[in-house]
Amino acid sequence: MIEHWIDGASAAGASERTGPVYDPARGVEQKRVRLASTEDVDVAVQAAARAFPGWRDTSIARRQQVMFSFRELLNARSGELAAILTSEHGKVTSDAAGEIARGLEVVELACAMPGYTKGEYSENVSTGVDVYTLKQPVGVVGIISPFNFPAMVPLWFFPLAIAAGNAVVLKPSEKDPSAAVWMAELMKEAGLPDGVLNVVHGDKVAVDALLEHPVVRSISFVGSTPIAQYIYQTASSNGKRVQALGGAKNHMLVLPDADLDLAADAAVNAGFGSAGERCMAVSVVLAVDSVADELVAKVSERMSRLTTGDGTRGCDMGPLITREHRDKVAGYLDVAVDDGATLVVDGRDPEIDGEPDGFWLGPTLIDRVPTTSVAYRDEIFGPVLSIVRVEGYEQGLEIINGSPYGNGTAIFTNDGGAARRFQREVTVGMVGINVPIPVPVAYHSFGGWKDSLFGDAKAYGPKGFDFFLQEKAITSRWLDPSHGGLNLGFPQHD
Numbered sequence: 001m002i003e004h005w006i007d008g009a010s011a012a013g014a015s016e017r018t019g020p021v022y023d024p025a026r027g028v029e030q031k032r033v034r035l036a037s038t039e040d041v042d043v044a045v046q047a048a049a050r051a052f053p054g055w056r057d058t059s060i061a062r063r064q065q066v067m068f069s070f071r072e073l074l075n076a077r078s079g080e081l082a083a084i085l086t087s088e089h090g091k092v093t094s095d096a097a098g099e100i101a102r103g104l105e106v107v108e109l110a111c112a113m114p115g116y117t118k119g120e121y122s123e124n125v126s127t128g129v130d131v132y133t134l135k136q137p138v139g140v141v142g143i144i145s146p147f148n149f150p151a152m153v154p155l156w157f158f159p160l161a162i163a164a165g166n167a168v169v170l171k172p173s174e175k176d177p178s179a180a181v182w183m184a185e186l187m188k189e190a191g192l193p194d195g196v197l198n199v200v201h202g203d204k205v206a207v208d209a210l211l212e213h214p215v216v217r218s219i220s221f222v223g224s225t226p227i228a229q230y231i232y233q234t235a236s237s238n239g240k241r242v243q244a245l246g247g248a249k250n251h252m253l254v255l256p257d258a259d260l261d262l263a264a265d266a267a268v269n270a271g272f273g274s275a276g277e278r279c280m281a282v283s284v285v286l287a288v289d290s291v292a293d294e295l296v297a298k299v300s301e302r303m304s305r306l307t308t309g310d311g312t313r314g315c316d317m318g319p320l321i322t323r324e325h326r327d328k329v330a331g332y333l334d335v336a337v338d339d340g341a342t343l344v345v346d347g348r349d350p351e352i353d354g355e356p357d358g359f360w361l362g363p364t365l366i367d368r369v370p371t372t373s374v375a376y377r378d379e380i381f382g383p384v385l386s387i388v389r390v391e392g393y394e395q396g397l398e399i400i401n402g403s404p405y406g407n408g409t410a411i412f413t414n415d416g417g418a419a420r421r422f423q424r425e426v427t428v429g430m431v432g433i434n435v436p437i438p439v440p441v442a443y444h445s446f447g448g449w450k451d452s453l454f455g456d457a458k459a460y461g462p463k464g465f466d467f468f469l470q471e472k473a474i475t476s477r478w479l480d481p482s483h484g485g486l487n488l489g490f491p492q493h494d
């Protein structure tokens, strides 16, 4: 049984409900996970609330040391975490290592916390009066994460929140919950006091308990668009700060002057890495007509070289997260064909290096997908790459800007002027120029536009720190005999 982690120890909680955790490469249930009740969440929140004042008052130097220790431990033991990711999520070992490396970047940013959490000072704003701003932690913060990055997405938030002096209740995805507990245990080993980082497992019941709990001051959410919208509305109507990152449908526009080999490599890597279960996966290639046939041929040739199977066996691509999700993704292929698309590579009967009952779907390529098809409109979140043919730049841009999603996009071209126009005109939050998965480094911020992000608070980077800090402005005057006397007017400067 995968238990909660509350107040620095494993906790069963009072709820009788549990959920399955699968081994997707074998297609079997490998463990059960606790599904918290509202009361279980309250126990975790109360533990965080008790731990908060002591942690807030812990010196910057000490908090920083904990983050440095955590970084060292995570670096040294990343293999253990990668094995957990592969076992419960299914992603291949190299991809699991990549996920941890990107998460570690944010831990390193957290180590640099003093530079981001210091305030500002203006001396003598009025004679003998100084104004300064303190940045203080907000208190108990809630984090709710998706299944597709069980380590990296929690790492986008909790290191910054904790470095900034907050106490955390993390609700990871119930589909692959072990990574979160493993990291919480490692934080304890790094010297974090009990109660500063708590993990509760669960589903909507646990999420709603966090959204409604009066002690929880902020919610950081990553997941699908409908849930992100729900989180944003519910948490903000309960008076909390919210950052809610949603789903995606990422387009890659290939202009005729692009290096087509580079573009084909990029489309395959970004389309099928992690079996397409990435919010920054390329799911649609917009190919300009004049080069589309050549590009489709190059992409399919590369796909024929991909191996699918057990993530521990050196394959390129692992299974999908559950049988239901695999079936849902596969269902889009018939829909696309019924809507007039051409199935170029059908992944439904893949050759597998692994157990036959795993949740397998091989790399799939669909050409000439109409933008009216739900196979184009929906976020499929699997190893399905769609080609949409366009006349040129203008039509490509129109399609991208017409999408309700705005997480990531890429342009492949050798024309600097076209790339510059694109970066200016496209209504998407993260843009790659000859780079297919433009995930910003930790010292910038991550977040999309439109239905890919509700609210205005992005993840990590300087803005990620700001989310976990509240500013307090102090106006101070030390006794100066020349400033006495009564004056009921609004204070003015002299």
Ligand code: NAD
Residues within 6 Å of the ligand: 144, 145, 146, 147, 148, 149, 153, 171, 172, 173, 174, 202, 203, 204, 207, 208, 222, 223, 224, 225, 227, 228, 245, 246, 247, 248, 278, 279, 379, 381, 407, 448, 452
């Ligand atoms: P999801 O929305 O189903 O679940 C995310 C979290 O919300 C989980 O912890 C889950 O337990 C909880 N949840 C699910 N249904 C709920 C409900 N009805 N009420 C309250 N809480 C609920 O997402 P997922 O399937 O775990 O993850 C995949 C999705 O996440 C994709 O849409 C992907 O694009 C998105 N994603 C986005 C980003 C980003 O940065 N924008 C990053 C990673 C994943």
